Amino acid sequence: MPPPLQIHLPAWLDAETGHDSVTFATVEERMQYAIKLARLNVENGTGGPFGAAIFERLSGHLVAAGVNCVVGQNCSIAHAEMMAIATAQQKIGHYDLGAGDKDHELVTSVEPCAMCLGAVPWSGVSSIVCGARAEDAESIGFKEGAKPKDWIGELSTHGIETQRDVCRAAAVRVLTQYLESGGMLYNGTRDA
Amino acid sequence: MPPPLQIHLPAWLDAETGHDSVTFATVEERMQYAIKLARLNVENGTGGPFGAAIFERLSGHLVAAGVNCVVGQNCSIAHAEMMAIATAQQKIGHYDLGAGDKDHELVTSVEPCAMCLGAVPWSGVSSIVCGARAEDAESIGFKEGAKPKDWIGELSTHGIETQRDVCRAAAVRVLTQYLESGGMLYNGTRDA
Numbered sequence: 001m002p003p004p005l006q007i008h009l010p011a012w013l014d015a016e017t018g019h020d021s022v023t024f025a026t027v028e029e030r031m032q033y034a035i036k037l038a039r040l041n042v043e044n045g046t047g048g049p050f051g052a053a054i055f056e057r058l059s060g061h062l063v064a065a066g067v068n069c070v071v072g073q074n075c076s077i078a079h080a081e082m083m084a085i086a087t088a089q090q091k092i093g094h095y096d097l098g099a100g101d102k103d104h105e106l107v108t109s110v111e112p113c114a115m116c117l118g119a120v121p122w123s124g125v126s127s128i129v130c131g132a133r134a135e136d137a138e139s140i141g142f143k144e145g146a147k148p149k150d151w152i153g154e155l156s157t158h159g160i161e162t163q164r165d166v167c168r169a170a171a172v173r174v175l176t177q178y179l180e181s182g183g184m185l186y187n188g189t190r191d192a
Numbered sequence: 193m194p195p196p197l198q199i200h201l202p203a204w205l206d207a208e209t210g211h212d213s214v215t216f217a218t219v220e221e222r223m224q225y226a227i228k229l230a231r232l233n234v235e236n237g238t239g240g241p242f243g244a245a246i247f248e249r250l251s252g253h254l255v256a257a258g259v260n261c262v263v264g265q266n267c268s269i270a271h272a273e274m275m276a277i278a279t280a281q282q283k284i285g286h287y288d289l290g291a292g293d294k295d296h297e298l299v300t301s302v303e304p305c306a307m308c309l310g311a312v313p314w315s316g317v318s319s320i321v322c323g324a325r326a327e328d329a330e331s332i333g334f335k336e337g338a339k340p341k342d343w344i345g346e347l348s349t350h351g352i353e354t355q356r357d358v359c360r361a362a363a364v365r366v367l368t369q370y371l372e373s374g375g376m377l378y379n380g381t382r383d384a
Contacts, residue, residue, distance in 0.1 A: 002206045005278050008196040017194070075278050076287045076314040077269070086197050086267050095268045095378060115314060118307030118337050122268040145310050146346040154338040186287060 007073050009066065009083060010046035013037070017065045024060040027129050030107040031167045033062070035131060038080070038109040038174045041067040042181060048142070049178035050110055052080035054088035057103040057127055064088035071186055081108050081116040085123045098124035105129060109171045110137050111164065114145030120155060127161040131171030140175050141185040199265050201258065201275060202238035205229070209257045216252040219321050222299040223359045225254070227323060230272070230301040230366045233259040234373060240334070241370035242302055244272035246280035249295040249319055256280035263378055273300050273308040277315045290316035297321060301363045302329050303356070306337030312347060319353040323363030332367050333377040 016037060024030040030053065037051030048068035055062055066083025070076055084106065089095055097104040103126040110132040112120065120128060134144040148154050152162045208229060216222040222245065229243030240260035247254055258275025262268055276298065281287055289296040295318040302324040304312065312320060326336040340346050344354045 002201050002203075002209065002279075004198045004200040005275065005282065006196045006198050007278075009194050011194075014194045070287045070314075074281050074285055074287045076281060076316065077274055077278050077311055078287075082269055083197065086199075086269050089266050089268060090197065093266055095262045095266045095270075113310060113314075115307055115310030118305060118310045118339075119269055121335070121337055122262075122305075122307060124268065143313070145313055146340040146343070147310075148338040148340060151338070 007069065007075055007078050007083065009069060009087070010041070010044060010072075012040060012044050012046070013065060013067065016040070017062065022062045024055060024062065026060075027107070027163060027166055030055055030060065030105070031109070031129060031131050032170070034107045034109045035167060035171050035174060037065055037067050038171070039177065042174060042178045042183060047072055048186070049174045049183065050080040050108070052084040052106065052108040054084050054097065054125070055105045055107060057105040063104065064091050071184060077115065079113065079116050081106060081112050082119060085119060085125075089123070096124035098126060103127070109174065110134070111144070113143075114147050117147055117151055120160060121158040125160065127163070128155065129163045129166050131165075131167050132175060133164065133168065136168070136172050136175055140179045199261065199267055199270050199275065201261060201279070202233070202236060202264075204232060204236050204238070205257060205259065208232070209254065214254045216247060216254065218252075219299070219355060219358055222247055222252065222297070223301070223321060223323050224362070226299045226301045227359060227363050227366060229257055229259050230363070231369065234366060234370045234375060239264055240378070241366045241375065242272040242300070244276040244298065244300040246276050246289065246317070247297045247299060249297040255296065256283050263376060269307065271305065271308050273298060273304050274311060277311060277317075281315070288316035290318060295319070301366065302326070303336070305335075306339050309339055309343055312352060313350040317352065319355070320347065321355045321358050323357075323359050324367060325356065325360065328360070328364050328367055332371045
């Protein structure tokens, strides 16, 4: 039996997600939570300045959270959105978050990179809410990759709604905080 | 401590990767290996008709392999390429396969979907070799997602070389085999 692929989220995240009945009524509250995770990830030195979470769209019940843990986990796919999506799916026991009777929402402190954007239709979420823009992440040195120009329109062809610029200024502050703290930019070697 | 995200590759894969000194000299041999994994995944009923592997580009030494295990692992991100990339990175102990003194090559039985394509620049590979085309996968019902029109040109801006249509007919045969065996198409609910 090959050893499983294991990706560990930071230990501090437990305290932020451990309550079974946490709900966040508005998209702004959900975004503030994602931004808080991004900030704690920077302050704890556990990864890049990115946080994300999956909520039940209607109730705002928190299903799962993720932060960027690429460097610490030696895993380039361990972006915040990917961790939130995969953890939520393990929690509900299905590869498709749209399979049950509840719609799910991905809330991410920064617009998804090309990989995470590609992951969204597969995930089964019905909506995505973004804080900072791709150009905000790029302005501190992270690459976002090549996305379709009208990526929001592309998502809508899958029935997925997108909201941008929710608490953008607060999300940008975490990016700036990361830069000022000397945080590592880990674009692939090819981009160095 | 939150439980780690765990994704298990099928047990049979061990026998296909367990030898420490397996090398595949040519891209065709590497592709035949990726196609074999895809076929075994179908025949063992362990996932979709997709196989991938990471090789040291010069020597052809096999570093890690992956197959699609989305349905069995309740994980929409568990595509063959993602599993091969993440497993290779855990093996070498770095999130960037370009960080050491060896170039790495991703060989995949079918052209990457939008998510896996987005993962390629982050992974640190210097080349990618594809068997079947995206339209071959779409012709049996899998969605590939919206990719930049000139995705090969986009990869080349990262210094990543792409080869297509390597053993394409053999790769297509596995797709057909999957379809004929009644294999499950697991596009997100939104696309149903």
